Amino acid sequence: MAEPRTATLTIGNMTYDLPIHAPTAGPDVIDISKLYATAGVFTHDPGFTSTSACESALTFIDGDKGELLHRGYPIDQLAKKSHYLEVCYLLLYGELPSAALLEDFEHRVTHHTMVHEQMHNFFRGFRRDAHPMATMVGVVGAMSAFYHDSTDINDPWQREVASIRLIAKLPTIAAMAYKYSIGQPFVYPRNDCDYATNFLRMCFAVPAEEYQPDPILSRAMDRIFTLHADHEQNASTSTVRLAGSSGANPFACIAAGIACLWGPAHGGANQACLEMLQEIGTVDRIPEYIARAKDKNDPFRLMGFGHRVYKNFDPRATVMKESADEVLDLMGIHNNPVLQVAKELERQALNDPYFADKKLFPNVDFYSGIILEAMGFPTSMFTPIFAVSRTVGWIAQWKEMIADPTGKIGRPRQLYTGPTQRDYVDIENR
Numbered sequence: 001m002a003e004p005r006t007a008t009l010t011i012g013n014m015t016y017d018l019p020i021h022a023p024t025a026g027p028d029v030i031d032i033s034k035l036y037a038t039a040g041v042f043t044h045d046p047g048f049t050s051t052s053a054c055e056s057a058l059t060f061i062d063g064d065k066g067e068l069l070h071r072g073y074p075i076d077q078l079a080k081k082s083h084y085l086e087v088c089y090l091l092l093y094g095e096l097p098s099a100a101l102l103e104d105f106e107h108r109v110t111h112h113t114m115v116h117e118q119m120h121n122f123f124r125g126f127r128r129d130a131h132p133m134a135t136m137v138g139v140v141g142a143m144s145a146f147y148h149d150s151t152d153i154n155d156p157w158q159r160e161v162a163s164i165r166l167i168a169k170l171p172t173i174a175a176m177a178y179k180y181s182i183g184q185p186f187v188y189p190r191n192d193c194d195y196a197t198n199f200l201r202m203c204f205a206v207p208a209e210e211y212q213p214d215p216i217l218s219r220a221m222d223r224i225f226t227l228h229a230d231h232e233q234n235a236s237t238s239t240v241r242l243a244g245s246s247g248a249n250p251f252a253c254i255a256a257g258i259a260c261l262w263g264p265a266h267g268g269a270n271q272a273c274l275e276m277l278q279e280i281g282t283v284d285r286i287p288e289y290i291a292r293a294k295d296k297n298d299p300f301r302l303m304g305f306g307h308r309v310y311k312n313f314d315p316r317a318t319v320m321k322e323s324a325d326e327v328l329d330l331m332g333i334h335n336n337p338v339l340q341v342a343k344e345l346e347r348q349a350l351n352d353p354y355f356a357d358k359k360l361f362p363n364v365d366f367y368s369g370i371i372l373e374a375m376g377f378p379t380s381m382f383t384p385i386f387a388v389s390r391t392v393g394w395i396a397q398w399k400e401m402i403a404d405p406t407g408k409i410g411r412p413r414q415l416y417t418g419p420t421q422r423d424y425v426d427i428e429n430r
């Protein structure tokens with residue numbers, strides 16, 4: 001057997017041996033978990049750029065190669081050959097299902113898509129102009145008040161039931177948030193529709209007439225779900241794990257993940273990207289925006305460009321671009337100004353040394369917004385759709401964490417820079 005490897009840390013005249021763990025893929029990991037106990041020092045890594053926070057067997061990203069694997073399977077193969085619910089099964093249970101297992105899983109998800117009728121009242125408490133993400137954070141958090149029988153995190157069966165409920169009900173909740181915001185009646189889910197078609201129906205059907213989306217749209221919707229299903233230890237997933245590490249119930253943890261996803265540097269980028277393309281408006285204004293993105297004194301960034309991990313093309317973006325072409329062809333959209341700006345912006349940015357040197361490539365959000373807009377979604381629904389897709393990743397990562405017997409509450413330390421102890425000064429003496 002190979003000798004365990006160690007890294008040696010020297011502080012003053014003391015040396016400390018730190019174990020090195022070898023992953024199945026990716027860089028080696030130096031284990032510093034005993035460092036404070038033995039050396040009395042913390043490590044400092046704001047933004048966790050060099051820190052592995054957990055062991056995981058779910059998703060692997062090689063940012064330099066532009067590779068994304070779920071349980072070992074490349075995302076482009078999954079996006080082209082599989083479909084969202086099969087990818088959900090793979091993420092949750094570790095292997096591709098047999099036909100019988102997949103049928104059973106799909107049946108379980110399909111038959112849990114309705115939400116408790118009293119949740120309708122909960123929605124009605126929000127203002128009509130509330131952002132659907134605001135509504136979703138509230139309603140998903142409220143699921144813990146509606147589904148008590150699946151909040152015991154120590155019971156594997158309840159964890160399983162909560163997982164199915166979340167995957168099944170999130171599209172219903174997102175669609176309800178949308179319908180409420182536009183003043184239309186809620187549309188109940190239907191068990192004879194596949195997952196993506198059901199979501200499109202709940203968003204776009206009205207009681208006054210039948211609605212059947214074109215299969216190309218259903219397929220594109222399913223791909224958007226598939227491409228966003230999981231993405232390793234990103235900000236919202238780490239939020240879910242941190243919330244879950246305290247023993248909080250799964251609905252509360254997923255609500256925390258949704259809140260984190262909302263930010264424009266993360267899941268909010270698809271909305272921000274489309275709004276940016278609309279603001280640019282015409283191709284002649286692109287150089288002005290590229291100049292702003294390069295200006296260190298201007299906080300503006302090209303939304304939909306750059307990624308913490310990918311320093312090459314985001315493999316999800318490549319598939320998303322193909323889907324965008326299919327959807328735009330179907331909708332007969334070729335001269336759309338937003339699309340023209342997007343294509344030209346991509347071309348100019350990829351040929352600009354600033355973006356090339358910093359390895360800033362279009363990410364998944366650059367194209368997803370274009371497809372969603374062509375499908376008829378308002379920009380405010382882009383991030384809720386990301387939340388629906390990512391729910392399986394959050395849940396699978398949460399389940400993996402809860403099942404880990406070595407799990408501990410997440411509790412980072414700090415580099416304190418505030419005042420040291422001082423005595424309280426009475427108000428009349430200040």
Ligand code: CMC
Binds near residue numbers: 231266308358364
């Ligand atoms: N436009 C202009 N400059 C950029 C951009 C951009 N979009 N992204 C990064 N940079 C520059 C940044 O200014 C920095 O320059 P310097 O080294 O001179 O200070 C350098 O590139 C490295 O950037 P960073 O902020 O240190 O990188 P990060 O890993 O902390 O940030 C990011 C990653 C995704 C937050 C960032 O690229 C960004 O803000 N992009 C726009 C928002 C976006 O599209 N987000 C969606 C990410 S994909 C979906 C998801 O996973 O949620």
